[in-house]
Amino acid sequence: MAGASDTSVIGEADLRKFATGLLHAGGLTADHAEQTAAMLVWANTRGADSHGVLRIPRYVEMIELGLINPAASPTQVFAKGAVAVVDAQNAPGAVGMNIAARSAGELARAHGLGWCAVRSITHAGAIGYYAQQVAQAGLIGIAMTASKPLMIYHGSRADGVSTNPIAIAAPTSDPQLPFLLDMSTAAVAIGKVMAAKDAGRSLSPGWAVDEHGMETSDPRKVKSVLPMAGPKGSGLSLMIEVLASVLVGNPLISVALSQDGDPGGNGLVAALDPAAFGSDFTADVDRLRSAIKGLPPAEGVDEVYLPGERGFEESRKRFRDGIPIAQGTLKRLLALASKLNVPAPAGVG
Amino acid sequence: MAGASDTSVIGEADLRKFATGLLHAGGLTADHAEQTAAMLVWANTRGADSHGVLRIPRYVEMIELGLINPAASPTQVFAKGAVAVVDAQNAPGAVGMNIAARSAGELARAHGLGWCAVRSITHAGAIGYYAQQVAQAGLIGIAMTASKPLMIYHGSRADGVSTNPIAIAAPTSDPQLPFLLDMSTAAVAIGKVMAAKDAGRSLSPGWAVDEHGMETSDPRKVKSVLPMAGPKGSGLSLMIEVLASVLVGNPLISVALSQDGDPGGNGLVAALDPAAFGSDFTADVDRLRSAIKGLPPAEGVDEVYLPGERGFEESRKRFRDGIPIAQGTLKRLLALASKLNVPAPAGVG
Numbered sequence: 001m002a003g004a005s006d007t008s009v010i011g012e013a014d015l016r017k018f019a020t021g022l023l024h025a026g027g028l029t030a031d032h033a034e035q036t037a038a039m040l041v042w043a044n045t046r047g048a049d050s051h052g053v054l055r056i057p058r059y060v061e062m063i064e065l066g067l068i069n070p071a072a073s074p075t076q077v078f079a080k081g082a083v084a085v086v087d088a089q090n091a092p093g094a095v096g097m098n099i100a101a102r103s104a105g106e107l108a109r110a111h112g113l114g115w116c117a118v119r120s121i122t123h124a125g126a127i128g129y130y131a132q133q134v135a136q137a138g139l140i141g142i143a144m145t146a147s148k149p150l151m152i153y154h155g156s157r158a159d160g161v162s163t164n165p166i167a168i169a170a171p172t173s174d175p176q177l178p179f180l181l182d183m184s185t186a187a188v189a190i191g192k193v194m195a196a197k198d199a200g201r202s203l204s205p206g207w208a209v210d211e212h213g214m215e216t217s218d219p220r221k222v223k224s225v226l227p228m229a230g231p232k233g234s235g236l237s238l239m240i241e242v243l244a245s246v247l248v249g250n251p252l253i254s255v256a257l258s259q260d261g262d263p264g265g266n267g268l269v270a271a272l273d274p275a276a277f278g279s280d281f282t283a284d285v286d287r288l289r290s291a292i293k294g295l296p297p298a299e300g301v302d303e304v305y306l307p308g309e310r311g312f313e314e315s316r317k318r319f320r321d322g323i324p325i326a327q328g329t330l331k332r333l334l335a336l337a338s339k340l341n342v343p344a345p346a347g348v349g
Numbered sequence: 350m351a352g353a354s355d356t357s358v359i360g361e362a363d364l365r366k367f368a369t370g371l372l373h374a375g376g377l378t379a380d381h382a383e384q385t386a387a388m389l390v391w392a393n394t395r396g397a398d399s400h401g402v403l404r405i406p407r408y409v410e411m412i413e414l415g416l417i418n419p420a421a422s423p424t425q426v427f428a429k430g431a432v433a434v435v436d437a438q439n440a441p442g443a444v445g446m447n448i449a450a451r452s453a454g455e456l457a458r459a460h461g462l463g464w465c466a467v468r469s470i471t472h473a474g475a476i477g478y479y480a481q482q483v484a485q486a487g488l489i490g491i492a493m494t495a496s497k498p499l500m501i502y503h504g505s506r507a508d509g510v511s512t513n514p515i516a517i518a519a520p521t522s523d524p525q526l527p528f529l530l531d532m533s534t535a536a537v538a539i540g541k542v543m544a545a546k547d548a549g550r551s552l553s554p555g556w557a558v559d560e561h562g563m564e565t566s567d568p569r570k571v572k573s574v575l576p577m578a579g580p581k582g583s584g585l586s587l588m589i590e591v592l593a594s595v596l597v598g599n600p601l602i603s604v605a606l607s608q609d610g611d612p613g614g615n616g617l618v619a620a621l622d623p624a625a626f627g628s629d630f631t632a633d634v635d636r637l638r639s640a641i642k643g644l645p646p647a648e649g650v651d652e653v654y655l656p657g658e659r660g661f662e663e664s665r666k667r668f669r670d671g672i673p674i675a676q677g678t679l680k681r682l683l684a685l686a687s688k689l690n691v692p693a694p695a696g697v698g
Contacts, residue, residue, distance in 0.1 A: 078627035082431045083461030085626055112432030115462050117626060140592065155653045156644035168588040170595075179591065181584040205554060213647050228578040235530040235656040238641070239517040242528065243489070246519075246637060247621065249628030254640040272596065277434055277466060278427035279598030288595060291603040292587070295505035298562050304504045307584040 007324035014345040015323055016041045019053050022333065023092075025340035026060035027070045032095050039094040043126040044325075045318045046311035050191040051126040054329040057336050059092070059123070067262070068092055068122045074099055082111035085248055086118045090264060093124035093145075100269035101133040101141065108139050112276030117268045119250040121145070124267050128182030128308065131169035134271045135178040141169045145267040146244035148256040151186050152226050154234040157213020159224050161185075161253060164240040169308075171274075172289060173282050176316075179289075180308025185237035187226045193219050206230075244268050356673035363694040364672055365390045368402050371682065372441075374689035375409035376419045381444050388443040392475040393674075394667045395660035399540040400475040403678040406685050408441070408472070416611070417441055417471045423448055431460035434597055435467045439613060442473035442494075449618035450482040450490065457488050461625030466617045468599040470494070473616050477531030477657065480518035483620045484527035492516045494616040495593035497605040500535050501575050503583040506562020508573050510534075510602060513589040518657075520623075521638060522631050525665075528638070529657025534586035536575045542568050555579075593617050 010018070019037035024030050036059065044052035062068040072091035076084055084103050088096030100116040107114020124130075127143045134141025144166045153160025163186040170179040188207040196203055197219035208222040209215050216222060227233030238253075244266040245252045252263045274281035295304045318324075325333075330348065337344050359367070368386035373379050385408065393401035411417040421440035425433055433452050437445030449465040456463020473479075476492045483490025493515045502509025512535040519528040537556040545552055546568035557571040558564050565571060576582030587602075593615040594601045601612045623630035644653045667673075674682075679697065686693050 078625075080622075080625035081460030081462075083621075083625040111430030111460055113430075113462065113464050115621070140596070152647075153641060153644055153653065155647055155650050157647040158644050160641055160644045160653075168585075168592075170588070170591045179588065181588050183578075183581045183584065187578065213645075228581060229532075229536065231656070232532045232577060235532065236517075238637075238656060239519070239528065239530050241637065242517075242519045242634060243621075246633045247489070247623060247626045247628060247630060249626070249630075249633065251633045251637060254633070254636040257640040257643070272432075272464070272592075273429075274596060276427075276429035276432040277596045277598070279596060281596060281598075284595045284598065284600045284603070285591060287603040288587075288590065288600060291606040292502060292509055294606070295502055295507050295509045296562075298501075298504055298506040301504050304502065304509075307580070307587060 007326055008330050008348050009322035009324050010345050010348060011322050012041060012045060012319050015044065015053065015325070018333070018337070018342070018345045019056060021342040022056050022336055022340060023059065025342045026056075026336075027063040028092060029070060032070065032092050035098055036092045036094045039125045039129050041323070042129050044323050045315040047314040047318070048126055048311065049326070049329075050189065053325070053333060055123070055125070057332050060336060062122065074118070082107050082114050084114075084116045086116060088118050088121045090120050090122055093122045093265065093267070094129075096121035097124050097127070097130045097143070097145075097267050097269065098133070100267060101130040101143070104141070104269040104271035105134055105137050105139055108271035108273040113270065113272045115268065115270045117244065117248045117266070119245075119248040119266045121265050121267050124265065126182065127165050127267070128167040128169065128180050130269050131167035131182070132178060132180055134269065135169035135171045135180070136175060138171050138274070140171070140272040140274065142270040143167045143267065144240045144244050145265060146241045146252055147265045148252055148262055150224075151234070151237065152209055152213065152224050153238075154227055154231040157209070160257070161227070161234050161237040161241065163225070164237040164244070166236070166240060170285055171282070173286050177312055178308070179285070179306055180311070182308065185228050185233045185240070187228050187233065190225055193222050193225065356675055357679050357697050358671035358673050359694050359697060360671050361390060361394060361668050364393065364402065364674070367682070367686070367691070367694045368405060370691040371405050371685055371689060372408065374691045376412040377441060378419060381419065381441050384447055385441045385443045388474045388478050390672070391478050393672050394664040396663040396667070397475055397660065398675070398678075399538065402674070402682065404472070404474070406681050409685060411471065423467070431456050431463050433463075433465045435465060437467050437470045439469050439471055442471045442614065442616070445470035446473050446476070446479045446492070446494075446616050446618065447482070449616060450479045450492070453490070453618040453620040454483055454486050454488055457620035457622040462619065462621045464617065464619045466593065466597045466615070468594075468597040468615045470614045470616050473614065475531065476514050476616070477516040477518065477529050479618050480516035480531070481527060481529055483618065484518035484520045484529070485524060487520050487623070489520070489621040489623065490518045491619040492616065493589045493593050494614060495590045495601055496614045497601055497611055499573075500583070500586065501558055501562065501573050502587075503576055503580040506558070509606070510576070510583050510586040510590065512574070513586040513593070515585070515589060519634055520631065522635050526658070526661055528634070528655055529660070531657065534577050534582045534589070536577050536582065539574060542571050542574065
């Protein structure tokens, strides 16, 4: 954690209440504001501050610009068997994706597995949040989201795919500690490039390119990030576009590459019910956890972690000790609060 | 293609017949031999020779050792809704995975999506083969396989996960040219490390470690390969173990890490029916293909490729001109043919 001068510490409940207040005053319904705030603060509790409450000013701006539709009423537009398709009507991303997580789980209980695609969502945030919801219901959850070109397509010098993320969560015997893989298809988060720029550090090989599409280690020259593992990252991202966007008739990449403007986003959640597979899932997944935790650490490494485990550790700490919010972030949130007449959390501002 | 002295060229049909003959004489039933040969030669046609007929001597050895069960009769052991679980009884990998591809497709036609898990398979080969079968039926196919620890787990100095691959195929309007992503979760194929060793070349950063678990660029010192993109590759591999192995009650990693011996393998194929999503899938996927093909190539790159496209190009060429087989591979196959009394292809041996 940074020193007291760099951050202000806010309790989880207070931060969530503040975030809800800002989003509600910014134009979302009370329910949509609460759902969005819960997702953002979840990311903050796990130490993923880049996906946390610092997004709120932009979300409010997106409402003002009409990019997020506060009057959206997400509606199921197609369904067959284990599949449901929902049109989110540009509702806040968390609202659409929460519906997908719930619907996929219900379909999985009925059919062994379920798949809910949600088209026309807006920014979904940290998608591990939706996969984890499915795992908390005792199911395996898979979440993906798709958006406009933001990353080099392997072999091209131009952005051709998004950094489309995928998250996979599996329940264990400890409801507080599922396996939770949450990864983007990019070689590096753009936030890390920005941090290197601020710190005057060079970039690692394979991270980013300059305006000519040539790899660069100079963060000041970065035009775009490279895909994770070259053709694997851009290929996986492209297939997520197929699964999340093309399959529901709301293509993003082909539209964005042929015309101006932001085509929005799409998402999906799939769920699998271990009971449909006839195994003793929980016992075996616990054994897998023990086997991985028992691996000998690499030199300089204290502990071998399971996917998502660091985030759960951080979350326990931040629920107990409060969430450190960077002064720059807090300043922007307080300015917005002042503008929207939202009370600041106790002891802050 | 290498010079005439390095390779012998064999037509696709001749090579498939030869491979079938060897596998049948080696102990497989005529049907299982044919299915296995078709999968191996498919890899050869695409230029993936490391997954082609060079595997046959080892497959025959596995039959002799009882690792592949030529009398296996794969049986559905559990089913619910859109899910089927098959016990392959250590049948040849292609036999189990072909069942999964067919079953997943049938389930998808009925339920919108389907998932067939196959436990106790043996070496599945190039898993793009199974995903492509699903795409050829007009559906989206996803295939994964799991095996024993073969790769460093991120943060450890020991092998803790396999190089578990995932393949995703989507149909387009051209049945000969689906999207076909087929990737392992390793940073590099072990075959590339071997090739660098033979050529006296250094390894790229992030590829492999020595016996102390320290990264090395010396191919002679390689003890194990690293995961693709660090925690992403080992995390994705671990989740494939959860989906393919833990979910069907045949865990591989926890068993292999706690006792000796090879626990075998598991696989799965999932299928999605575009008709269940209400979109004009083929038109939109074709548009996506055009958009990607229209991206400006990077410096030194002639053409931007879609996932799997290079393999389809090579396949057209090799179907027309024949498949070049390395002399070392051919020599081993001919020795086996001689031992098993199998006639060599015309003009060879």
